[in-house]
Amino acid sequence: MTETEPQYCIGCGAQIQTTDPKQPGYTPAAALKQDTDETELYCQRCFRLRHYNEISDVKLTDDDFLKLLTQIGDADALIVNVVDIFDFSGSLIPGLHRFVGDNPVLLVGNKVDVLPTSVKRSKVKQWLRQQAHQAGLRPVDVCLTSAKSGYALDELLAAIDHYRDGKDVYVVGVTNVGKSTLINKIIKQANGTQDLITTSRFPGTTLDQIQIPLADGQQLIDTPGIIHREQMAYYLGPKDLKLVTPQKPIKPKTFQLNAEQTLFLAGLARFDYVSGPRRSFTVYLDNNLLVHRTKLANATDFYARQAGKLLQPPRAKELADFPELVRFQFTSKQKSDLVFAGLGWITVPAGAVICGWAPKGVAVSTRPALI
Template sequence: MLKRCSGCGVVLQDANETKPGYVKDLNHDLCLDCFNLKHYSKVNSVTIHTGDMPQIKEEALIVYVLSVNHLNLRLKYRLDRHFPNSPVILVINHIDTLEPSVNLNRMIERIRQEANKLQMKFVDVVPVSALQDKYVDVLMASIEHHQKQRNVYLVGFQNSGKSLLFKRIASHLNIETTVLSGKKPGLTLADFEIPFNQNKLVDTPGIYLPGSIASFLPYDSYKDLIIETRVKPKIYQLNEQQSLFFGGIFAVSYLDGGFKGIACYASPAMQIHRTKYDPTYEKFNQLQTTMKHTIIGVNFIKQTYRLQPNLAYELAISDVAMIHIKGKATIEVYLPETMRVTLEEALY
């Protein structure tokens, strides 16, 4: 019988140190990656585990966990098509990273309105902070109310905080669980389950998001860029034809729209440099060698966005930065060709 790692669920093997699930001794319960993460907060493997939307064939209650860092992807998947017979609770995690002035009720109402236009219905929308154990009890009450003797599945993108939320719920139920959580995307590689209200609650592997920062930098280089605590936005008053360099990772240029304030949400570890716009980005390429966080050896491209007047936008770059700007404006992003970038109407 195959033995699985008690931390991530991968099948353990002692044949190849470079492949997932490696252990020196098959009597061990944790693979080498999980052992180093648990005891030394280190991640040796650079493997990115890809995973699609989980296949749940039974009628179940789906708890869709969405990080504040992924709000731009809130309607990426038609959940009603993936789970046509299953009700869905939307969980907005990491609310502890938001400013206290953010109106959560208004945000939730906006999301409901957007979903209704697509004929997607959430039976509930619950904001939580798994890290601070905030409103987890409210979510559990909602799950119990909507469960109706069904199994419950936690579904979400990688780095949505899904496994930490699973651990918090287990703690509320006085149940021990061995699943590990951390900043490395795709840490959970198999289903983990605990009893819940005469049925079961299942933590599923995270859905892979192409273009994440982990695709470009090793864990030790990007871990301090992932937003996990509240960050105060840096406000830049920009004239036309000015650029902001975010480390040696990407640049955002403000081309036209008059004098305008732009709010940047990023980790304090992110170096942001303001300079005059140069369409060749020669200065950016030169500064890359001096920046703490830098991406080299890949092809960079330019993408242009034209923002409409009277709308507030959020430009999200990979997992590391969100830029809020109110149109009318033209902006240009200079970034690695396969890095994820999205532009949507801002929710806050």
């Protein structure tokens, strides 16, 4: 490899280098000499992640990601914004409408297959469009898909081809929305190549732009996931990440609560019904997470005794590094969702005074009910 012929990791997009193991693109020189197929060159980080599910930190700041994102405003392209339907509020890129310039935006709701099967897809699309408008984004269209199963992939590809009008395509999203997994599906459908781009549950897997040639000579460009530190994923160990990332359709759990009762969402979050008549509250979480009911008066002491024990995750050995739970109080004026970013939500009736507790740094918010 010479300075005039840079090589890039096909898994994360980082430029290959052999000098600093802590920087993106590091590959031992000996391993580089053994790799004769330059089209499938992976850095050490991607190699370990793909083969051993090990992740290593690299020094990439929020500013680094934002600098890469601002480049799309100068391009003449279609912007495909991938969001996680299960974590919509936590997967919005703050201020995206200011970055895209005059480029059209196609909003893609990924992970539609984890919603309860009773939910109508047409209503989900309408809800996504409304939420996008509230965030200042005006998508030309909304598509639903599943990067995992390939649901409605043909429809998505047809929409991309229609709206790009012969231009490049930039795929953007925050970390963990399934963006690179979706692109792998597209690549496989186009030419049969499987799992070219490195994917994982770990935030920040893609480190630089990855360009995939299209049939007409334009490019499909996978951009690094924008870091959204208000998501639960940043406060969990590798073994617990899979417990907050649903892989199967969610089975809602409905609880009849009296005032001054509490629900613990494992040891990760807490919901208090402060005041109001006996009402129904529906919880939407990964099916494997424990929901435990107790009295509000005993809740703080119960958490202190049971966090890392009955209330897992977090696991006992990770409890020392887990942030304290912070309280947010709301009064629902209409049927609403109380959302814990990157974890799930609880649908609450109108007129209820409620509190959501989440690890310090994780966003808690309300929105019009999705379901």
